[in-house]
Amino acid sequence: MLKNPLYVYGPKNVYIPSDLNFAAFFLDTLWEHRNNVALINGASYEDYTYLSMAQQSMNVAISLSRLGVKKGEVVAICSENRMEYWAAFLGTVCAGVTATMVNPNYTGNELKHVLSITKPKYMFCSQTFYNGKEKTLKSLPYLKKIILFGDKTNKNVLYYDDLAISVDGNEKDIGFNGNKLSRNVRYEEFRAVDVEGQNDVALILYSSGTTGLPKGVMLTHVNLLSACLMPASIDPKLNGLTISPWFHTMGLIGTALGLCKGRTLVYLPKFEINLYLKCIEKYQIQQITVVPPVLVAACKSQEPYDLSSVKLVYSGAAPLQEETIKIVKDKFPNVVAVLQGYGMTEMTLAVIKSTYDQTVPMKSASIGSVVAGAIVKVVDIETGKPLGPNQSGELCFKSTQVMKGYVGKSNREFFDDEGFYRSGDIGYYDEDRQFYIVDRLKELIKYKGFQVAPAEIESLLLQHPSVRDAGVVGLPDPTAGELPLAFVVKQPGCDVSELEIQAFVAEKLSNPKHLRGGVRFVSEIPKNPSGKVLRKALKAMMKNTKSKL
Structure with missing residues (x-):
């Protein structure tokens, strides 16, 4: 009944749609912004509109259903960042199916391990990944069909274009010419499959595995809605550049949050320092989202690119120190703020963060404050007792963003008796309830x-x-x-x-x-x-x- 004075509470609740259906919400948002550009490939200069993303998502959902994919099953996506990724993801979830994102750089053994966790029946993947892992994929007994992005150069596979792009017929009813849709699905006739948002798993991502084998992290529709309906960390009116891979939480959920706000985002299929800086100059990028090693590499580059357009820098995945922040401000002369956040796959994205419209100025090196609806406690490593300000201990979290659990594992090992997720990270908060990260407990x-x-x-x-x-x-x-x-x-x-x-x-x-x-x-x-x-x-x-x- 009474708040614990040693716990840190988020400011207010997050308001989410009553049907608790992330796919329906995301599709409606895309349709609302259908006249805008959603994504630009900074390497090829191709753009992808919100309308195209919404249309292809609906088409993919209908095509998957026609192929026999059912609610409760899993569809994998394994590719470098590319336009088709988003409709494959949203179309899968619209069909009531669980999507799982897989790192295309996994070795054969790593791939077998993570796929054995979810056992997907279908997999969307890029040509590059398929060419390198075809033998491994064919050895998996549960994998029924491969759906390839790109040109039609392989036999015995399906193709994304056939599932996502119609033959532009005028038929009254939707049909199929072979595997290809006879016409586009109309927005007004489409409805995402009903779900139980608090229990049904929309997405399975894999823990980073820095201290052990990756585990399958189950994220529900409510988890995703809670993350995407948080107040924006970065200004939705300004364009942005991201290089985070979309099979990773920071890339996938961070980009989804931006798309839900109607932003135009420039992305790169892979990181190259000169191309990255060139994109900032070419597109007059105003906000960048990075991990610290990329930020340091950019600051140490001697190439003469114009970086004066950058106003906000948002850094995640590891803490920035005060000295690094000073170097960043020297490299990007018009930066107003260097913001930080803290999250992990198990928490859908950030549960502690600073924001561009911060009413209370963030302190240098702070990772921010607790997000809406979340509770954080810092506990003694040895005794588990809650600690007060400026005392380092393990960070523990309770929030609608915290995962349902790991696939095939009991929650007892990872949650305490009060239902707090034990992060394994060491940190502390100060008198103003701003947080700081020290390191990983196991490291x-x-x-x-x-x-x-x-x-x-x-x-x-x-x-x-x-x-x-x-x-x-x-x-x-x-x-x-x-x-x-x-x-x-x-x-x-x-x-x-x-x-x-x-x-x-x-x-x-x-x-x-x-x-x-x-x-x-x-x-x-x-x-x-x-x-x-x-x-x-x-x-x-x-x-x-x-x-x-």
Whole structure:
């Protein structure tokens, strides 16, 4: 009955449609903005209107139903970012079917693992992915049909264009000429399949797997509606540029939120620093959504692109430090604010964030405040007791955005007795209820009883002019437990030694955070698509590379 004074409560409720149907809501929103451009491919300059997206979504839904796909089944989408992705996604969900997004860069074994979680009967995929994984896909007994994006060059598969684009006939009733629709489905005659929004799973995404095998995260229609109907983090009147992959929460739900506000978004199929900066200049991009490594790469680029159009920078997936924010403001001369947010796949998107129209100014390095309708508590790592301001502990969440659960797993392991999801992230809030992230609980380095956050050391290393990228892990030590060890990618043309890097850290950070494990120079830091450092991969590299100290 009474609020817990140590919990942090979001400001108010989120208002969602009474039918609790995300597909119906999303389609109606697309139709409302049908005269506008939704997406622009920054590499090919092609554009995709809201009308085309809505029309193809309805056509895909009818075609899937005609193929026999039923409510409760799963359809997979595995592709790089491309126009067809969105109608494949929305058409699937409109048909009452669960969509699952799969990383096209998975190896054969990784692909088998994640698909074994959901066992999709149909899969939309790009030609590039199919050509590389055809043998693996054919070995999966539950996968009935492949639906390819692009040109018709393969046999024994279906094609997206046949399901999504009609032959433009004038027939009164919808029919099929082979696999192809005889006419477009009309908006006024279409109705998304009814759902139980709080229980029916609209989307299954996969956890990043940075500390273990990926798990299937079940997101309901209510989860998606709650995320997309939150007040906008970035200004819906300004255009934006995104490079986040759409199989990832930040890319998929972040883009969906923008589309629900009628925004025009420029996207790239993959990240290339020069193309990224060129797009900012060409399209006079006003807002960019990035992960910290991309932001650092952009700031360190010496290419003479005009970046003066950028007004807002929104960063997620890892915390930004004050020094990095200062560098960003130097690189983008007209930036009004550098905003941050915190979320994860299990929470549909951000549950703590700052917004472009913030009434209370955000503090530098803060990730923001609790979103509407959410409750956050910070608990002691050892005892589980709630903590007050400026005390670091594990962040735990309760919200309509929090997932239904993991496919095939009990919620007992991941939720506490009060129903809070245990994030595994370490953070704290201050007297003004603004939050700060320290690091992942499972990634903390234990040095002589001290808990060392790798992210803090990485953030400092990125400030060194000769460092392009960095990742930090604990090197096992029989006396100290673990020693901080840094993997460093040098800036092109720069020559810096291990001892110089160690001295740089020793000057800036306290004794337990010194790089006693050494420094190893590598060509690349392994990361997942959201930009998080893959520490499992770094630890494997630790066994196979030797320090030159």
